[in-house]
Amino acid sequence: MTEFYNGRLIATIGDITDFEVDAIVNAANSSLLGGGGVDGAIHRRGGPAILQECKQLRRHSLPDGLPTGKAVITGGGRLAARYVIHTVGPVWQDGNRREDALLEACYRNSLDLAAGHAATTVAFPAISTGVYGFPRERAARVAFGAIGEYLYRNTVPRTVYCVFFSHDDYQEFVDEANAILQAVNDQE
Numbered sequence: 001m002t003e004f005y006n007g008r009l010i011a012t013i014g015d016i017t018d019f020e021v022d023a024i025v026n027a028a029n030s031s032l033l034g035g036g037g038v039d040g041a042i043h044r045r046g047g048p049a050i051l052q053e054c055k056q057l058r059r060h061s062l063p064d065g066l067p068t069g070k071a072v073i074t075g076g077g078r079l080a081a082r083y084v085i086h087t088v089g090p091v092w093q094d095g096n097r098r099e100d101a102l103l104e105a106c107y108r109n110s111l112d113l114a115a116g117h118a119a120t121t122v123a124f125p126a127i128s129t130g131v132y133g134f135p136r137e138r139a140a141r142v143a144f145g146a147i148g149e150y151l152y153r154n155t156v157p158r159t160v161y162c163v164f165f166s167h168d169d170y171q172e173f174v175d176e177a178n179a180i181l182q183a184v185n186d187q188e
Protein backbone atom coordinates (compact mmCIF):
# COMPACT_ATOMS: atom_id res chain seq x y z
CA MET A 1 0.00 0.00 0.00
CA THR A 2 1.31 3.44 -0.89
CA GLU A 3 -0.18 6.80 0.10
CA PHE A 4 -0.17 9.96 -1.98
CA TYR A 5 -1.64 13.43 -1.59
CA ASN A 6 -1.46 13.46 2.23
CA GLY A 7 -3.02 10.02 2.48
CA ARG A 8 -6.07 10.95 0.44
CA LEU A 9 -5.08 8.67 -2.45
CA ILE A 10 -4.12 5.14 -1.50
CA ALA A 11 -2.79 2.68 -4.08
CA THR A 12 -3.25 -0.93 -3.04
CA ILE A 13 -3.62 -4.50 -4.30
CA GLY A 14 -6.81 -6.51 -3.92
CA ASP A 15 -10.23 -7.52 -5.11
CA ILE A 16 -12.39 -4.41 -5.25
CA THR A 17 -15.52 -6.39 -4.34
CA ASP A 18 -14.02 -6.90 -0.85
CA PHE A 19 -13.70 -3.19 -0.14
CA GLU A 20 -15.59 -1.70 2.77
CA VAL A 21 -15.98 1.78 1.38
CA ASP A 22 -18.96 4.02 0.68
CA ALA A 23 -18.72 3.46 -3.06
CA ILE A 24 -16.84 1.22 -5.45
CA VAL A 25 -16.50 2.10 -9.12
CA ASN A 26 -17.31 -0.42 -11.82
CA ALA A 27 -15.51 -0.44 -15.18
CA ALA A 28 -18.78 -1.19 -16.95
CA ASN A 29 -19.71 -1.31 -20.62
CA SER A 30 -22.32 0.96 -22.14
CA SER A 31 -25.07 -1.68 -21.97
CA LEU A 32 -24.86 -1.64 -18.14
CA LEU A 33 -26.08 -5.23 -18.35
CA GLY A 34 -22.91 -6.86 -17.08
CA GLY A 35 -19.75 -8.18 -18.66
CA GLY A 36 -16.46 -9.81 -17.79
CA GLY A 37 -13.57 -8.63 -15.66
CA VAL A 38 -14.31 -6.40 -12.72
CA ASP A 39 -17.87 -5.84 -13.98
CA GLY A 40 -18.67 -9.55 -13.80
CA ALA A 41 -17.06 -9.82 -10.36
CA ILE A 42 -19.12 -6.92 -8.98
CA HIS A 43 -22.43 -8.30 -10.26
CA ARG A 44 -21.62 -11.84 -9.06
CA ARG A 45 -20.69 -10.70 -5.60
CA GLY A 46 -23.31 -7.92 -5.28
CA GLY A 47 -26.22 -10.08 -6.42
CA PRO A 48 -29.17 -9.34 -8.74
CA ALA A 49 -30.30 -6.08 -7.13
CA ILE A 50 -27.55 -4.14 -8.94
CA LEU A 51 -28.54 -5.51 -12.35
CA GLN A 52 -32.20 -4.72 -11.63
CA GLU A 53 -31.31 -1.09 -10.99
CA CYS A 54 -29.16 -0.96 -14.10
CA LYS A 55 -32.06 -2.28 -16.17
CA GLN A 56 -34.32 0.41 -14.70
CA LEU A 57 -31.79 3.08 -15.66
CA ARG A 58 -31.69 1.71 -19.20
CA ARG A 59 -35.49 1.70 -19.47
CA HIS A 60 -36.07 5.14 -18.01
CA SER A 61 -33.11 7.39 -18.74
CA LEU A 62 -30.55 5.57 -20.89
CA PRO A 63 -32.33 3.73 -23.72
CA ASP A 64 -29.15 3.81 -25.83
CA GLY A 65 -26.85 2.90 -22.97
CA LEU A 66 -24.33 4.89 -20.95
CA PRO A 67 -21.95 6.94 -23.12
CA THR A 68 -18.18 6.56 -22.73
CA GLY A 69 -16.81 8.84 -20.00
CA LYS A 70 -20.12 9.18 -18.15
CA ALA A 71 -21.13 7.59 -14.83
CA VAL A 72 -24.29 6.47 -13.03
CA ILE A 73 -24.86 5.20 -9.49
CA THR A 74 -26.80 2.26 -8.05
CA GLY A 75 -27.01 0.59 -4.67
CA GLY A 76 -24.36 -1.94 -3.73
CA GLY A 77 -26.65 -4.93 -3.28
CA ARG A 78 -24.91 -7.51 -1.10
CA LEU A 79 -21.53 -5.79 -1.35
CA ALA A 80 -20.03 -4.13 1.71
CA ALA A 81 -20.00 -0.91 -0.33
CA ARG A 82 -23.22 1.12 -0.12
CA TYR A 83 -23.02 2.25 -3.74
CA VAL A 84 -21.67 1.10 -7.07
CA ILE A 85 -20.74 3.84 -9.53
CA HIS A 86 -20.79 2.49 -13.08
CA THR A 87 -18.62 4.23 -15.64
CA VAL A 88 -17.67 3.34 -19.20
CA GLY A 89 -14.01 3.70 -20.02
CA PRO A 90 -12.75 4.31 -23.55
CA VAL A 91 -11.66 1.38 -25.69
CA TRP A 92 -8.01 2.02 -26.57
CA GLN A 93 -7.49 2.62 -30.29
CA ASP A 94 -4.36 4.59 -31.11
CA GLY A 95 -4.26 7.33 -28.47
CA ASN A 96 -5.60 9.96 -30.85
CA ARG A 97 -9.29 9.27 -30.32
CA ARG A 98 -9.66 11.36 -27.17
CA GLU A 99 -8.87 8.30 -25.05
CA ASP A 100 -7.05 10.33 -22.36
CA ALA A 101 -9.83 12.93 -22.08
CA LEU A 102 -12.51 10.24 -21.93
CA LEU A 103 -10.67 8.27 -19.25
CA GLU A 104 -10.18 11.47 -17.27
CA ALA A 105 -13.92 12.14 -17.57
CA CYS A 106 -14.64 8.68 -16.10
CA TYR A 107 -12.68 9.57 -12.96
CA ARG A 108 -14.07 13.10 -12.67
CA ASN A 109 -17.71 12.11 -13.27
CA SER A 110 -17.45 9.16 -10.87
CA LEU A 111 -15.99 11.39 -8.17
CA ASP A 112 -18.72 13.97 -8.77
CA LEU A 113 -21.38 11.31 -8.26
CA ALA A 114 -19.63 10.05 -5.14
CA ALA A 115 -19.49 13.58 -3.73
CA GLY A 116 -23.16 14.12 -4.58
CA HIS A 117 -24.00 11.07 -2.47
CA ALA A 118 -21.72 12.16 0.37
CA ALA A 119 -19.43 9.16 -0.17
CA THR A 120 -16.31 9.87 1.87
CA THR A 121 -14.44 6.75 0.75
CA VAL A 122 -14.34 5.51 -2.85
CA ALA A 123 -12.47 2.65 -4.52
CA PHE A 124 -11.55 2.61 -8.23
CA PRO A 125 -10.32 -0.27 -10.37
CA ALA A 126 -7.86 0.51 -13.18
CA ILE A 127 -10.56 1.54 -15.68
CA SER A 128 -9.98 0.51 -19.32
CA THR A 129 -6.75 -1.40 -18.62
CA GLY A 130 -8.31 -4.85 -19.05
CA VAL A 131 -10.14 -5.92 -22.18
CA TYR A 132 -10.39 -2.28 -23.29
CA GLY A 133 -6.63 -2.33 -23.79
CA PHE A 134 -5.54 1.10 -22.47
CA PRO A 135 -1.76 1.04 -21.88
CA ARG A 136 -1.33 0.70 -18.11
CA GLU A 137 1.35 3.33 -17.63
CA ARG A 138 -0.59 5.93 -19.59
CA ALA A 139 -3.81 5.02 -17.76
CA ALA A 140 -1.94 5.42 -14.46
CA ARG A 141 -0.85 8.93 -15.45
CA VAL A 142 -4.40 9.93 -16.34
CA ALA A 143 -5.91 8.39 -13.20
CA PHE A 144 -3.32 9.87 -10.84
CA GLY A 145 -3.70 13.33 -12.38
CA ALA A 146 -7.50 13.32 -12.51
CA ILE A 147 -7.94 12.05 -8.95
CA GLY A 148 -5.27 14.39 -7.62
CA GLU A 149 -6.88 17.42 -9.21
CA TYR A 150 -10.29 16.45 -7.86
CA LEU A 151 -8.99 15.94 -4.32
CA TYR A 152 -7.17 19.27 -4.48
CA ARG A 153 -10.39 21.08 -5.36
CA ASN A 154 -12.82 19.16 -3.15
CA THR A 155 -12.98 17.86 0.42
CA VAL A 156 -15.38 15.01 -0.44
CA PRO A 157 -14.53 12.23 -1.12
CA ARG A 158 -11.95 12.32 1.64
CA THR A 159 -10.10 9.14 0.61
CA VAL A 160 -9.79 7.43 -2.77
CA TYR A 161 -8.40 3.90 -3.16
CA CYS A 162 -6.86 2.82 -6.45
CA VAL A 163 -7.19 -0.94 -6.35
CA PHE A 164 -4.99 -3.13 -8.55
CA PHE A 165 -5.62 -6.76 -9.22
CA SER A 166 -1.96 -7.69 -9.65
CA HIS A 167 1.27 -6.63 -8.00
CA ASP A 168 2.72 -5.60 -11.38
CA ASP A 169 -0.21 -3.26 -12.10
CA TYR A 170 0.12 -1.76 -8.62
CA GLN A 171 3.88 -1.26 -8.98
CA GLU A 172 3.50 0.36 -12.37
CA PHE A 173 1.00 2.84 -10.95
CA VAL A 174 3.19 3.68 -7.96
CA ASP A 175 6.24 4.17 -10.19
CA GLU A 176 4.33 6.41 -12.57
CA ALA A 177 2.84 8.43 -9.69
CA ASN A 178 6.28 8.94 -8.14
CA ALA A 179 7.69 10.00 -11.51
CA ILE A 180 4.93 12.60 -11.90
CA LEU A 181 5.50 13.98 -8.38
CA GLN A 182 9.26 14.07 -8.98
CA ALA A 183 8.79 16.01 -12.23
CA VAL A 184 6.56 18.53 -10.43
CA ASN A 185 9.17 18.87 -7.67
CA ASP A 186 11.96 19.44 -10.18
CA GLN A 187 10.00 22.29 -11.75
CA GLU A 188 9.61 24.11 -8.46
Ligand code: ADP
Nearest residue numbers: 015016027037038041125128129130131132165
Ligand atom coordinates in the same frame (compact mmCIF):
# COMPACT_ATOMS: atom_id res chain seq x y z
P1 ADP B 1 -12.12 -2.63 -18.98
O1 ADP B 1 -13.16 -3.24 -19.87
O2 ADP B 1 -12.48 -1.22 -18.55
O3 ADP B 1 -10.75 -2.74 -19.52
P2 ADP B 1 -11.71 -4.89 -17.13
O4 ADP B 1 -12.66 -5.37 -16.10
O5 ADP B 1 -11.42 -5.81 -18.27
O6 ADP B 1 -12.26 -3.47 -17.61
O7 ADP B 1 -10.33 -4.53 -16.45
C1 ADP B 1 -10.09 -3.36 -15.71
C2 ADP B 1 -9.04 -3.64 -14.65
O8 ADP B 1 -9.68 -4.24 -13.53
C3 ADP B 1 -7.94 -4.59 -15.08
O9 ADP B 1 -6.70 -4.02 -14.69
C4 ADP B 1 -8.23 -5.87 -14.30
O10 ADP B 1 -7.04 -6.55 -13.96
C5 ADP B 1 -8.88 -5.32 -13.05
N1 ADP B 1 -9.78 -6.23 -12.31
C6 ADP B 1 -10.46 -7.30 -12.74
N2 ADP B 1 -11.17 -7.84 -11.74
C7 ADP B 1 -10.94 -7.08 -10.63
C8 ADP B 1 -11.36 -7.13 -9.26
N3 ADP B 1 -12.19 -8.07 -8.81
N4 ADP B 1 -10.89 -6.16 -8.41
C9 ADP B 1 -10.05 -5.20 -8.84
N5 ADP B 1 -9.62 -5.11 -10.11
C10 ADP B 1 -10.05 -6.04 -10.99
